[in-house]
Amino acid sequence: xxxxxxxxxxxxxxxxxxxxxxxxxxxxxxxxxxxxxxxxxxxxxxxxxxxxxxxxxxxxxxxxxxxxxxxxxxxxxxxxxxxxxxxxxxxxxxxxxxxxxxxxxxxxxxxxxxxxxxxxxxxxxxxxxxxxxxxxxxxxxxxxxxxxxxxxxxxxxxxxxxxxxxxxxxxxxxxxxxxxxxxxxxxxxxxxxxxxxxxxxxxxxxxxxxxxxxxxxxxxxxxxxxxxxxxxxxxxxxxxxxxxxxxxxxxxxxxxxxxxxxxxxxxxxxxxx
Amino acid sequence: xxxxxxxxxxxxxxxxxxxxxxxxxxxxxxxxxxxxxxxxxxxxxxxxxxxxxxxxxxxxxxxxxxxxxxxxxxxxxxxxxxxxxxxxxxxxxxxxxxxxxxxxxxxxxxxxxxxxxxxxxxxxxxxxxxxxxxxxxxxxxxxxxxxxxxxxxxxxxxxxxxxxxxxxxxxxxxxxxxxxxxxxxxxxxxxxxxxxxxxxxxxxxxxxxxxxxxxxxxxxxxxxxxxxxxxxxxxxxxxxxxxxxxxxxxxxxxxxxxxxxxxxxxxxxxxxxxxxxxxxxx
Numbered sequence: 001x002x003x004x005x006x007x008x009x010x011x012x013x014x015x016x017x018x019x020x021x022x023x024x025x026x027x028x029x030x031x032x033x034x035x036x037x038x039x040x041x042x043x044x045x046x047x048x049x050x051x052x053x054x055x056x057x058x059x060x061x062x063x064x065x066x067x068x069x070x071x072x073x074x075x076x077x078x079x080x081x082x083x084x085x086x087x088x089x090x091x092x093x094x095x096x097x098x099x100x101x102x103x104x105x106x107x108x109x110x111x112x113x114x115x116x117x118x119x120x121x122x123x124x125x126x127x128x129x130x131x132x133x134x135x136x137x138x139x140x141x142x143x144x145x146x147x148x149x150x151x152x153x154x155x156x157x158x159x160x161x162x163x164x165x166x167x168x169x170x171x172x173x174x175x176x177x178x179x180x181x182x183x184x185x186x187x188x189x190x191x192x193x194x195x196x197x198x199x200x201x202x203x204x205x206x207x208x209x210x211x212x213x214x215x216x217x218x219x220x221x222x223x224x225x226x227x228x229x230x231x232x233x234x235x236x237x238x239x240x241x242x243x244x245x246x247x248x249x250x251x252x253x254x255x256x257x258x259x260x261x262x263x264x265x266x267x268x269x270x271x272x273x
Numbered sequence: 274x275x276x277x278x279x280x281x282x283x284x285x286x287x288x289x290x291x292x293x294x295x296x297x298x299x300x301x302x303x304x305x306x307x308x309x310x311x312x313x314x315x316x317x318x319x320x321x322x323x324x325x326x327x328x329x330x331x332x333x334x335x336x337x338x339x340x341x342x343x344x345x346x347x348x349x350x351x352x353x354x355x356x357x358x359x360x361x362x363x364x365x366x367x368x369x370x371x372x373x374x375x376x377x378x379x380x381x382x383x384x385x386x387x388x389x390x391x392x393x394x395x396x397x398x399x400x401x402x403x404x405x406x407x408x409x410x411x412x413x414x415x416x417x418x419x420x421x422x423x424x425x426x427x428x429x430x431x432x433x434x435x436x437x438x439x440x441x442x443x444x445x446x447x448x449x450x451x452x453x454x455x456x457x458x459x460x461x462x463x464x465x466x467x468x469x470x471x472x473x474x475x476x477x478x479x480x481x482x483x484x485x486x487x488x489x490x491x492x493x494x495x496x497x498x499x500x501x502x503x504x505x506x507x508x509x510x511x512x513x514x515x516x517x518x519x520x521x522x523x524x525x526x527x528x529x530x531x532x533x534x535x536x537x538x539x540x541x542x543x544x545x546x547x548x549x550x551x552x553x554x555x
Contacts (some may be wrong), residue, residue, distance in 0.1 A: 002462075004461065006462075009457055009458045010455075011453045012455055013453065016466075022391050026489070028490055028491060028494065030508065032508070032512060048283075058445060059441070059442035059443070059445035059446040059449075060446060060448070060449035061443050061449065062442070062446050063446070063450065064298050092442070092445075096442065099438070110490035123368070124363050124364050124367060125363050126335075127356070127360040128360065130335070130338075130339075130360070130503055131357050131360040134356060134357070135355060135357065138357055139357065139360070146414060150470070182336060187516065196297070198485060201515075202515055202519045202523060202528075203523050205516060205519055205520040206523050206524040206527060207516055208516075209524075219485065221487075224487075235365065240486060243485075244489075244491075245488065246453070246457075247482045247483065247488070248483075248488060250460050250461075251479055251482060251483070253461040254461060255455065256461070257462065257464065257465065258464070258465060258466055258475075261465050264464075
């Protein structure tokens with residue numbers, strides 16, 4: 001029981017994934033307090049203020065971060081809140097998020113530059129945020145398409161970080177949150193929320209507990225919960241079915257491995273006696 | 274001085290593209306000359322002192338700007354207006370490091386191709402991929418600058434989409450997704466209850482793993498959500514483990530890391546860290 005060849009394990013896992021993709025078993029999804037926090041934070045953004053969605057992720061984590069970004073954008077459009085996408089690392093995230101916003105925007109007949117915009121990739125983490133806090137237009141300069149952001153209608157009246165109503169950071173990269181909280185949320189009291197991959201989320205619970213973070217999406221589960229809140233089941237809901245059975249398979253494998261280990265230990269002790 | 278620096282970085286918005294190109298060329302030539310002169314004139318000791326000085330001034334600037342009391346509306350101190358040009362300078366330095374990375378990669382892979390070393394075709398693939406992305410990426414970017422925008426999707430954009438969305442992104446996602454198979458296999462082989470602590474860890478892992486997926490809620494759905502026993506529903510139990518057990522532990526780790534980072538930052542700022550800034554050469 002301790003020696004199942006790894007090829008069989010790979011096959012089993014692939015089988016479970018394919019089974020759930022082809023014939024998903026609908027399972028209940030109930031939004032957690034952390035997900036509700038993010039949803040409510042988006043709805044609470046005052047008229048005239050912008051939401052920044054910082055998409056610091058790339059294709060390696062897109063199974064979780066893509067549906068998270070998609071669900072957050074749905075929530076923004078549904079609540080009629082204007083938002084901007086920006087990205088500090090890795091640069092790929094800004095293009096992927098742009099594709100998502102273009103696709104989701106079609107459903108809401110959203111117009112680029114009026115309902116949403118893309119500030120593009122900005123190099124420099126801390127110094128970008130410090131400069132942005134004082135003067136957004138000067139710091140950002142051009143948008144994703146290379147045109148000056150000052151020409152975008154949605155930027156009218158947006159000068160400094162005080163004109164931002166919420167920052168939502170979607171990331172698979174540790175360390176960016178600390179910049180947002182240290183340089184923007186703390187000193188300027190700009191509401192902050194985030195969406196993380198499931199593996200890194202436990203590290204950020206202290207910020208949620210202290211109230212520095214209004215809400216948090218935890219992995220694909222958080223995205224699926226957000227999809228349930230915005231009543232637009234998508235990728236994450238499907239992923240959660242797959243992940244559910246994959247988790248059960250891994251737990252079963254661990255139990256089988258440990259049963260084998262305990263039986264073998266019992267036999268060894270018998271022989272010794 | 275500050276205005277001169279700002280105007281230097283605002284050149285990209287200049288209405289005259291020829292003047293912009295000339296200025297960029299001159300700036301690049303001046304940078305190369307300056308770097309070459311510094312390289313020739315300064316020995317390892319001189320370079321170390323120069324880097325230590327720049328590091329110290331940079332750290333002092335950001336530290337002072339942050340902590341020095343600000344007044345007025347919008348609140349500013351005497352350094353605030355310098356933040357933007359200094360940030361632009363850092364961006365330029367960052368761009369130089371990208372150039373340095375490309376140069377270094379080209380050297381390594383160029384040698385592989387030239388000497389037909391084993392696996393040289395991988396190096397050739399690197400050059401083809403880099404040049405293709407560079408050319409079509411830039412082409413696509415400059416198409417966006419055209420106004421009014423073209424109605425038909427131009428072919429360079431199509432090729433860029435194939436390279437980026439059709440190749441690069443799926444390749445990266447596929448590579449990372451292989452981890453799922455390794456994790457499943459590793460968990461089966463390595464996760465053994467040898468001690469009571471390992472048993473406790475496994476119990477917590479099972480609760481969190483099941484609490485993070487809808488099947489956990491489904492397994493314990495027999496417990497009414499409004500009853501006093503609802504705490505034992507797996508999704509609630511999982512959330513409790515993360516919020517009440519994980520949070521204090523993570524907070525303690527964060528405090529420890531922050532103190533360590535502060536000490537490390539001080540050492541880097543004051544150039545006390547051994548092994549940096551050519552200290553091994555001298």
